[in-house]
Amino acid sequence: MDKLPKCPANYVPLTPLTFIKRASTVYSNRTSVIYSGVRFTWRQTYERCCRLAYSLRSLNVVKNDVVSVLAPNVPALYEMHFAVPMAGAVLNAINTRLDAKNIATILRHSEAKVFFVDYEYVTIASEALRLLVASFNDSSSAQLAMPLVIVIDDVSKPTGVRLGKLEYEQLIHYGNPRYPGEDVEDEWDSIALNYTSGTTSDPKGVVYSHRGAFLSTMSLIQGWEMGTEAVYLWSLPMFHCNGWTFTWGVAARGGTNVCIRNTTAVEMYKGISQHKVTHMCCAPIVFNILLEAKPHERCEIKSKVNILTGGAPPPAALLEKMEDLGFHIMHAYGLTEATGPALVCEWQTKWNQLPKDQQARLKARQGVGILTLADVDVKDKDTMESVPHDGTTMGEIVLRGSSIMKGYLKDEKETAKAFKNGWFFTGDVGVIHPDGYLEIKDRSKDVIISGGENISSVELESILFEHPAILEAAVVAMPHPRWGESPCAFVVLKETARSATESEILSYCRKKMSKFMIPKKVEFVKELPKTGTGKPQKVLLRKVAKTLQITQTELGNNKRSEKEIHMDRTRYHRDELHEQENVLAMSRL
């Protein structure tokens, strides 16, 4: 039995790259990508990937080099999911809602060799590059090098906007459509690098292997039962865990990618109706966009649209309204570290008989582990004992399996903290119900989930601490009517600076952090309640935060005319959504 060796015919490294090659052959003339006025077939998409991979090699990109990209859900970002690993490199899709400082930090930490920038993000990218140069000047290391910048112009309606000399379509044009890509020598090789703020202040670079990406993709198209000929709407940013692996998954099923630049009601309804969308992923906040759309923004939805959603459990009423509109919702739970969703709430036919509110309660649970996870459990963190399946005993959610990340880039300490006793610790607290379905009961205490995006309280606190007037600060979640949760900062001012105001602090925050991280309320206190070991008692602060009102400027001025309000709503959708709702965090979905 043991004398039968592996050979190239029976042992081929697992990689999502097989999906695009296969798609180019067996789905060659099917539509792969639709974006505005542009349409590609799978053969064309594959050839574009081959060309891009070839050009990247020509630009000296080699194995394990990081290729960063800052772009919305345009065809280029989709193609890069295949082309970059085909060149042997590692794709780093950056959250487009981050500020220049965070982007610079990522470019520096990842040592990005190439930096693709969508034309809409040229300004922020320039600023990030300026900060990167500055950081290099401060540094004594000789190893540092600036990334080669390549702009991605709009493929449908070119704008001419540039940042440096190179443009994406040039690389496509001069590439070789017959380039087969570099061989994946080892399925443990890295394919992607995704940064998550997680629970600490420094961004952590989560590294995926080809094996992990392949297996996650396989089990997610399975868990969601996404069939062949799926039409997938890109309402979830591809930079979130590589679009929860569906970047690769749509190729696996020979489906069609409907790419949209913004998750506005108009773009989504149009896409769904025009292209007969069958599948989409999003945070529950997107439900509001769809439900609150004005009649003229809507189109008729003729076929059932399957939605995979994560994050805060959608309330029963919201679920019901969505189902009435023609959407079928499946709830999932995941983390960047688990390559996206790790559990999905598999629906059971017998539940159809139950009252709607009970159905919603069942549907809002996080569910059962996907097939490629070796194990999911809820354990007492200290004893490592599994909790009984009683729906009440809480413990930490732990995962094991080949779809879990390789680790955090250049961060042995955090990697070691995440992997203990043969398990990955999620930091989330849950229960297991008697039917084996898992439900999250509490989140890792430091994380604030706002509009689907993870906000690290530790990170916010460390920025607040740097303000000259602030002595102490503790940030916790407070309820927000739109975003679910928002950061609320409890601040103790220095004796010498008792005159500082909320708006001063907020304007300081605006300069120092990404927009969605800015606290929606700053509460001044004389002292922070502390635990025995001197840490702020956040449990208590959260209770207080629940009783507070969000700062009025945040909710807008109700005295304006109807027209103004509508304009505000539009701007709200444009800017805020663009800023925040579009950002569907996968580190805790």
Add this chain to the structure above:
Amino acid sequence: MDKLPKCPANYVPLTPLTFIKRASTVYSNRTSVIYSGVRFTWRQTYERCCRLAYSLRSLNVVKNDVVSVLAPNVPALYEMHFAVPMAGAVLNAINTRLDAKNIATILRHSEAKVFFVDYEYVTIASEALRLLVASFNDSSSAQLAMPLVIVIDDVSKPTGVRLGKLEYEQLIHYGNPRYPGEDVEDEWDSIALNYTSGTTSDPKGVVYSHRGAFLSTMSLIQGWEMGTEAVYLWSLPMFHCNGWTFTWGVAARGGTNVCIRNTTAVEMYKGISQHKVTHMCCAPIVFNILLEAKPHERCEIKSKVNILTGGAPPPAALLEKMEDLGFHIMHAYGLTEATGPALVCEWQTKWNQLPKDQQARLKARQGVGILTLADVDVKDKDTMESVPHDGTTMGEIVLRGSSIMKGYLKDEKETAKAFKNGWFFTGDVGVIHPDGYLEIKDRSKDVIISGGENISSVELESILFEHPAILEAAVVAMPHPRWGESPCAFVVLKETARSATESEILSYCRKKMSKFMIPKKVEFVKELPKTGTGKPQKVLLRKVAKTLQITQTELGNNKRSEKEIHMDRTRYHRDELHEQENVLAMSRL
């Protein structure tokens, strides 16, 4: 990137054993197995597997030991698919239609340590064991040991039939339901051993790894789009490529296994109707059983039943009749060496618009590679050039990927022959159509596919050669109204034995080979047409065979009364089906 090591949390060997453990947790109270009066839940099935695995360890079964089993589709055989590898051992499910000699050969070659025998097969098993002892006596090797025999009595209605002291339920009874099973240390470890006659006369032992079995299972439930809560009818023997991996696949989806002892019309219709079967696999010969069933043998089919079928492409008329009955058919192509189906004919919605005969033509193609195959191609065997996708240029079908077997047990020569230039050579000849779908145009010339079962002409010839009257023999396929193909033997008699008759030869065959292998026609010729290198010109012989009539005794006596004919038909179904139709070969489906 390269400094992130594998650890038990993020690198877990792939194995189908995770499916049953997961099922026991997340589908714990769902029905796992239905057989006659017996019903189990997934928790019960898992616990029975734990118990059996524990008992096997108690009986000194250790890693890489072979556990053979001769049984129809009863719950025990299903459970052994998990319990045997849980004990670290390798499952060898033997084709129940083989004769005692073939069974003895397999027991000897595999060095089976334990031999489970269904009560119905006690007689043939005893004979096989007797032959095994005899072969040991002829041998000088001291390594040989008889397997421990354990009978499997009927779990629903125990018969008391025994072969030795041990019975299956005893092992279950005395086992430990909390035994977690041995850890799979390496996903390359062996999980199953399946014998195929292939194209040579010696049975070849195809070895599967845990990795290969896991990946095949994943991609087949995917390719067939088998969702959660599937109800799977066991019309395909589990001993064929482990039921085309659906033994493991049904556990992965938390479905229900409907086990039946015989694929008679009554058992199948009853199962389908009573348990609302959604999925079943079978050779096209089973279509005839379903279509030819008498009214009193039928039950109403209320829901759509998905059939995955392989082997000879079903004719358009047959497909149409089946669809009218409520069956939805998908065509597949595979080999034992590819862990079952390697290609499936994915249906395309646009084909629904085409005329029925055109649909049938499209459906009868072998289709596209499953997702875990790294590559499928049709190549010129000599130049290794890929054929153009023109639907006419023929070449050999070659496969690559981690779902291909580890190799042939103790047969380096055949293993080396199968794996060349990084590909597995199927020995089948096909074309690729412009839409990327593959179609088999000719079979590896030596194989006869009768009622879905592979028959090696080389094997038959070598037996015929041993007959004292025979000088030369060449066996080719001839058309058969029921079995599709049947063996036709062209025989040159020795000068000294010109008086030998067809019935003498046939009765010799009956003693020497399994029933389904017996030629349906013996044609005496003066000399065999030969090729330049002295090999029989089988292309020519096949043309002659097409013009011949099957020996009359084979078709029955038409002069008998109506009642007698009906009885004959019943016997035909009972015996012949039992003997042959039940046997759905997977070495070339």
